[in-house]
Amino acid sequence: MDNTRRARKIVDQMYENDPFSQWLGVELVQVEPGRVTLKMTVRPEMMNGFGVCHGGITFSFADSALAFAANSRGRVSLLLKASMSYPTAVREGDVLYAAAEEETLNNKVGIYSITVTREDGRKVGLFQGTVYRTQKDHLISEEDE
Amino acid sequence: MDNTRRARKIVDQMYENDPFSQWLGVELVQVEPGRVTLKMTVRPEMMNGFGVCHGGITFSFADSALAFAANSRGRVSLLLKASMSYPTAVREGDVLYAAAEEETLNNKVGIYSITVTREDGRKVGLFQGTVYRTQKDHLISEEDE
Amino acid sequence: MDNTRRARKIVDQMYENDPFSQWLGVELVQVEPGRVTLKMTVRPEMMNGFGVCHGGITFSFADSALAFAANSRGRVSLLLKASMSYPTAVREGDVLYAAAEEETLNNKVGIYSITVTREDGRKVGLFQGTVYRTQKDHLISEEDE
């Protein structure tokens, strides 16, 4: 199985076992090793007390993108620290994309930048996260399904 | 109305209009001007693909604490940038507390540290956030209810 | 005067009055509005107690790039919060580049990503910073020199 198919299988398996990403309504747009694009639509129950999207939703969406991108490399990888900036408010009904890029990867640590954009291309969240890469590999079925 | 009662009223009003904090199951434990403690219990639908609490949940919980603490000062305040560290995993059923402390406050900007702990006192999340303070005041009913 | 010349003049003026960037040995490689590339060489007095470059040096270098990029837009802009990741150690004699990109810009706030690389292209620092844009303009001589 090539790396792209393996990456996809790992992410599919993670997503199937990830109730909160499912609650968010995350769709997998693109999965390659170390690189993932997700899509979601902002719903009424995601609003905060100002009638805009809760900052935790945008963060969660970016964090799912990071988790999928980092783990798609095959090793179980855990978020150590992340930072997020909020250049503009997100509204109900907005369709968002989270594009995760791998900045660097070594044996212990991976660094990922995730840009969250609206459908019109405007940036609404900038996330950077550092993962610790454990020695444990993701187990996936090797059969050709 | 004194500042503590006003802070409480602002936060109550924000919480009543905040569907995502309600979804999280956030309870207000303590509210003072610039200082808030929240409580929540981690539910099955908050898990990620590793069977532990999604990092976005802990962040969202801390972010709600920050929003309540910053806005309790009376001015509409918006998150610009936050960072979060994850020292230990959170499990289903864990009862969490988020204690928001005001580090500094000036006319334009407030900085808040939020420590998320489990009921046994162990730190599970360390959040630091910077808000922009708009010129707009929170409107609350001045009547003594 | 066009925006690129104005940007260059502002940055030149800032640099001439910036003793610490001078101590770092920062060179201006490229200056456009909102976009700056700097170069420096790591010297023995920049080492830490492990014989590698002090993390504060890499941060300072990135921070100078951010300050020049943000202010090159014409408004006095001040750093509110920054985060930095260190994917790999920097050694004495390394030649570093800091490339500042403007992620977003609005009336009050600008967000910049700065990537610090060695001459061989390897990333050694990833910096993201948020500036507050004051209402004050940079005063520069309008004459054609």
Add this chain to the structure above:
Amino acid sequence: MDNTRRARKIVDQMYENDPFSQWLGVELVQVEPGRVTLKMTVRPEMMNGFGVCHGGITFSFADSALAFAANSRGRVSLLLKASMSYPTAVREGDVLYAAAEEETLNNKVGIYSITVTREDGRKVGLFQGTVYRTQKDHLISEEDE
């Protein structure tokens, strides 16, 4: 040798081999395992293009405090990611203190908060950093000097 004396010896040894902390003029005020206070005075060559202290100086000072605090535990520890907020400007001649507190420590990772204050107690920098703890111990002479 007890832990406090060992912590002090490690930090002394690091400081003696740390040209940049020496350039900063860092003094060790207090050293305990996982906990360090440093002092420094802001000099003219530390200014930026606005005539205030360069953000990189405050960061470097906090980073030295983090490095000393983390390594005082006995294991060689390297900064992975840090974030810093700047609530107020620092001026030439200001005397600064950096107090590093250990938030959490486990086998692989330590998290430290460093508060930088002026002599009048005002907070001028809030730093949070995550270190990776290698398996390598600091070698120090065990003799009673």
